[in-house]
Amino acid sequence: MKAAVFHKPGDISYDTVADPRIEQPGDVILRVTSTAICGSDLHILSGAVPQTTDMIMGHEFMGIVEEVGAEVKNLKRGDRVIVPFPIACGQCFFCNHGASPSCENSNYKHYGPNGDMMDQKGAALFGYTDLYGGYSGGQAEYVRVPYADISPRIIPDNLTDEQALFLTDIFPTGWSGIDWAQLKGGEVVAIFGSGPVGLMAQKAAWINGASRVIAIDPLDYRLEKARAVNNVDTLNPHKVDVVEAIREMTGGRGADVCVDAVGFEPERNFMDKVKQP
Structure with a gap:
């Protein structure tokens, strides 16, 4: 597939990369129909948020469900969904108290209240460096969405992508x-x-x-x-x-x-x- 890939500060290119695949039974694979560039992507481009390896960008996207993991209950192939930018497990303390951007499980490698640069993060974010979970983002033809029963929302057919896309992050x-x-x-x-x-x-x-x-x-x-x-x-x-x-x-x-x-x-x-x- 094609994707916008970060290589180093100042260097993002449109590359051919491997298609995503189901890795966990709660995953879905989404065919991206619309995506956006966020101002915070510029922090990665400038090097202000560090990333040392290649990474597919993008945390504002929506699309059509193409593949469904064995344990996914709420989505089926063909559903059209928006995907909020934080990745939430739906089961930890913060997810259960309406604070899913502080999810304890999706970014477990760098989660914690220690107050230092490396371990003061909350939930993982799509396409937002290894510090935020290392998940590939949605500025691509396809993307793997973990915990797919939790955050994605089905969009009514009477809403266009342009009308719904801002619900991924900005609004x-x-x-x-x-x-x-x-x-x-x-x-x-x-x-x-x-x-x-x-x-x-x-x-x-x-x-x-x-x-x-x-x-x-x-x-x-x-x-x-x-x-x-x-x-x-x-x-x-x-x-x-x-x-x-x-x-x-x-x-x-x-x-x-x-x-x-x-x-x-x-x-x-x-x-x-x-x-x-």
């Missing part, structure tokens, strides 16, 4: 930031970062009853998009003191909820650009 990530804040209605919500996840968080804030949503980003084109699609207030930290501006916008009180939709590598300086592969 639920933005939604979670708002959901965890437990809005009651009427809150002022400040969202730092106005990329795709930030835009989804802005939508989620309105849906959950925010009275005002403020988007903060250093790139004007992102703020223009936020105003156009989400009708939010915007602040550029290169042009205003964000803290003082938010206080002024809220009668001195400040925001009720703040959401980080940036992650890391938020803005590259001159030296970051020089060292780019």
